[in-house]
Amino acid sequence: MSEADAAGDAVADPLAGVADLLRCPVCGGTVAADRLAVRCGAAHTFDRARQGYASLLARPLKFHGDDAEMVGARGAVLASGLYDPLLRAVAAAGADVLSAVAAATGSRVPTAVDLGCGTGTYLAGVLEQAGASVRARGIGIDASKAAVRAAARAHPRVAALLGDAWAELPMADGAADLIMSVFAPRNAAAYRRVLAPGGAVMVVAPEPGHLAELVDGIGLLRVDERKNERLAGALSGFDEVRADTVRWAMRPTPEQMAAIVGMGPSARHLDSAEVRSRIARLPAGLTVSGAVAVRVFRRSAPGACVPAPG
Template sequence: MGSRSAALERLSDVLVCPVCAGDIVSVSTSVVCAAGHVFDVARQGYVSLIAGRAVSGDSAEMVAARDRFLSSGHYDRISDAVASAVPTASGVCVDVGGGTGYHLARVLDARPDLAGLVLDTSKPALKRAARSHERMAAVATDAWAALPLRSSSIDVMLSIFAPRNPGETARVLAPGGVLVVVTPTTRHLSELMSAVGLVRVDERKEERLALQLRDFETIRSDRLEYGVSLGRAEAIDDVLMGPSGHHAGADEIAHALSSLPDPVAATVSVVVSVLRLRRDAG
């Protein structure tokens, strides 16, 4: 069929059925496996490959904030850093917790022979991801469950401010494949976080270490830090699209930020790491 599933169709070799792990034999208005399990492709172009109960992800309000904020370009240096960290020109790049697909679309622009796949649980995010790039497909998947991907099939996995599943990542990465991880440092948006009463703790440090020690080795790790000037609406969106958005709405966040100057100077501070499977892993 037409554009609704063209990007999905191109990925049918790497996708597997979430129920039986069997091959995908047909992709059109639905995705069908060899055993006959059927998953409808939504009108907006994404498909849900979740075997059990669907988990929600970012809300519509958070996703709209992310869409507005990312299109301002304030985080483009992050996607540029990710694109230049991707060592391969072709193959399949999967963005786990990829949200609206903004960063992956910029990676695909930089790498015209890569095919892209966003995995996320948020339907409002997937709707945007499905139409954000002609070489990108969007699939509803729970990052904590078995990923509906063939073993040893994926050239690049991205995890940008997102959950990740080291065991499944190790299973699906192809030999020589890499995982590119972006994590915030404790300085990330600290000016805004202290106004909303949050101190960012580096809760991922241990997880990162575990990831490195078990199946992966870090081949590169660079800190990216720069200042941005955010108007009030942008500052609200930046907080709303992050973890605070799960607990507070725009009005509450606006109130918390009201004592800050407008525009406010904020720090973007992340670590971009490239990890590779250890040869003896698995």
């Protein structure tokens, strides 16, 4: 955390600080936030958890996202430094978007929204990298209570909301200058409504070869090789303006390997005792590859024509 944040923001309430960007999920009205709840003018009230996040939901979630164990494993991996090259690349790409918005709009404070934010670590990195002069605000949304609990602590300017990335987002039209999807679900219709003119979407997704040594050695689920092809289709109406593939090498301890497995989709399919015994059979000091694409998209220019097939 920067000195300015430590001195200024630590006592402020990040959720109250983004209330102007939020909308009531029931009636769409503007809201205000206090320590106990978020309320709209029509008296729809959404209680806040002790940890600071709010559940701005029109109806209870049907899907509860990652469980506490998975979020804990993800937190441990991100805190270990193993993913630092990726954290740096995401922070740089996101901060570039926010800094450009701040430069173009003068005094307006830009906002980053991370859908499926997990622990909020990537979002916090973006805000921190954008710096104390930009003082960007962050909103982290996740379907997992364990995740939003962690995200609420990630940075003094990150507000955390329990929510569904597939549902109508409780946010005003054009409220986000940067929308992030980091190993998380993507919802292009929501991006189109919530993204401010001049804003950008950052999509971070594994490339083939990501964690290959663990995929082969432990039998993890494989990255779908056609994922990027599908992404291009799903983000119709957006043009890719930046693409960095981050490739790095990790030397995880057996415990860190177990955390890498535990934070991913294979955690739901593999028994943890079996994972440990498979890790024990891997060569000592195994180097594990990271390969992740960090891609930035902007709205296509109005009137840009898409050629008809054939």
